[in-house]
Amino acid sequence: xxxxxxxTSQEDQKIARRSLEGVRSASHSIKGSKAKGVKIKIxxxxxxIIIPKKALALLSAxxxxxxxxxxxxxxxxxxxxxxxxxxDMLNISRPHLxxxxxxxxxxxxxxxxxxxxxxxxxxxxxxxxxTEREKQLGFLAKQAQDLNLGYE
Numbered sequence: 001x002x003x004x005x006x007x008t009s010q011e012d013q014k015i016a017r018r019s020l021e022g023v024r025s026a027s028h029s030i031k032g033s034k035a036k037g038v039k040i041k042i043x044x045x046x047x048x049i050i051i052p053k054k055a056l057a058l059l060s061a062x063x064x065x066x067x068x069x070x071x072x073x074x075x076x077x078x079x080x081x082x083x084x085x086x087x088d089m090l091n092i093s094r095p096h097l098x099x100x101x102x103x104x105x106x107x108x109x110x111x112x113x114x115x116x117x118x119x120x121x122x123x124x125x126x127x128x129x130x131t132e133r134e135k136q137l138g139f140l141a142k143q144a145q146d147l148n149l150g151y152e
Contacts, residue, residue: 023059023063081119
């Protein structure tokens, strides 16, 4: 499955805002139920479809992003991505990403002369960066408090 990237239009944004609360409410209501699927009725055709509960939660996240006017990308988690795609996701330059790869910070494999990275490895690296940042910010905040630098 290829990545689907569509720019969110103003009209889509309005529709997403209107439908978001209903989808969230339905998602929260069924969280504790033992049902594995959720029945959805397509008003235009009258057809009922059953989707997994996880798909409803994903729909809620998609609508949230659309309501905020953000573009949406759907990529299977077992996908391999290029170094440029990975660099774009991490908001770093491709040469810097290549240095991280060669240093062993992120696992990758080579296909011919091209490096390929599993999406899950990029997401894991991004999460570890976030955790480290929070840890360091906590340390700096504590140090500022201990030194009475005027941050109250």
